[in-house]
Amino acid sequence: MIEAGKPATKLRSEALSILLERGLVHQCTDIDALDRTLSAGPITAYAGFDATAASLHVGHLMPLMTMRWLQKLGHRPIVVLGGGTSLIGDPSFRKDARPMLEEQQIAANIASIRRSVERMLDMDGADGALLIDNAEWLNEFRFLEFLRDYGSQFTVNRMMTFDSVKSRLDAQMPLTVLEFCYMMLQAVDFLELAKRQDCVLQVGGSDQWGNIVNGIELGRRDGRKLHGLTVPLLTTASGAKMGKTAAGAVWLHPEHLSPFGFWQFWRNTADADVGRFLRLFTELPLTEVERLAALEGAELNEAKRILATQVTTILHGPEEARAALQQGDALFSGEEELTEPTHTLARSTLAEGLGLLELVVAVGFASSNGEARRLVEGGGVRLNNSIIDDARRRIAIGDLQANERLTVSVGKRRKALVGFE
């Protein structure tokens, strides 16, 4: 293993130089060999994603960006959605086993995840990116056959030395055979892709190192030279693992996090992260990145707007990104306001005496009346831009603005325009 950034000789391939300067490489196998392979001509590379949730999240953006760059430079990306492996659950660096998922659930997750992948990569044409479900081959294996063919290629001794499971073993936490076999399956995935699609590179999160290496070794026994590359773990400058907001994880699928919510997430990047994030998550030229990152104080806000808009464009498209930018500016300028209602309630609710708490819940800013009450009593709720701290406040027709609408906001970042029909 070679730590990123220390090639023995000068790099020749554009792909690797770009990935390195963008900060997308954490570690990789024999960097010179990979460099030669990449500069010799187009290759096929793959990244695998679990289908354990209905959407990918920001952490998955790095392997996706890596694939995107590779595609841009003429290589062919394959995304493997782990329909087969998700039935097992990757134990890497986890303290306990994942809950088992049903096939049906996994199928639904794959369908949903597919959408985000299609936004990030060009799927068209003969050179387009491929989306493959590893259930395609994993489901075909017969148990004894599998054990004879592949089980004989792995030793438990070696498997136990991987950091990904070592911590679990050292902590004396149980590691089931089911989970232990996961790394074999991922290794087989790599070999199958090598055979079927001539895939020679696997990209994954840094926690995937062990799994990737296993695949490479399996390939070597089959006479193949395979390569591995991991992207860094996404953390904030303050060291925290990234990807949480008020609403939970930062999802890529618009049904789980609106494009505006996604834009906001990037807009709120900490100062110290701006440069790094521009490099990792946008395709702006590095000279531009340097210029933006060099801004100081309040000027950095401009860099954050650009960051947010660029990333949102890549994931959700230019239209959505522009809309999010406008919404963001409108929300925080204090001048402009939202123009389109974000929520619509029945007009009859007004006559019935709609409570402020109910309204806050109705627009999704609180999940219960109790939570809404706390927000109100804590002075965090505004109605038409004035703070209301009376939890018993009821909304009447007279509260509507001239346009028959009502703005409700919680904190500085959440604002809704409610229409009544």
Added chain:
RNA sequence: GGAGGAGUGCCCGAGUGGCUAAAGGGGACGGACUGUAAAUCCGUUGGCUAUGCCUACGUUGGUUCGAAUCCAACCUCCUCCA
């Protein structure tokens, strides 16, 4: 198979009969300060038709006026012995 230990709120973790919706910390959210940043400080952090009611300390029963706390069985995990 035998002996001992553990299971608490989003997470970690205190609590061994009433004063416990449960200390403390983390995280999260709201407020102040700011630049929609960081750091800091303050507040909140089970639900409801709300001066009351309901649900909650692995599960199910029991003892008691009263149980997270005592008892029994069960489930799961850990340690030691075989």
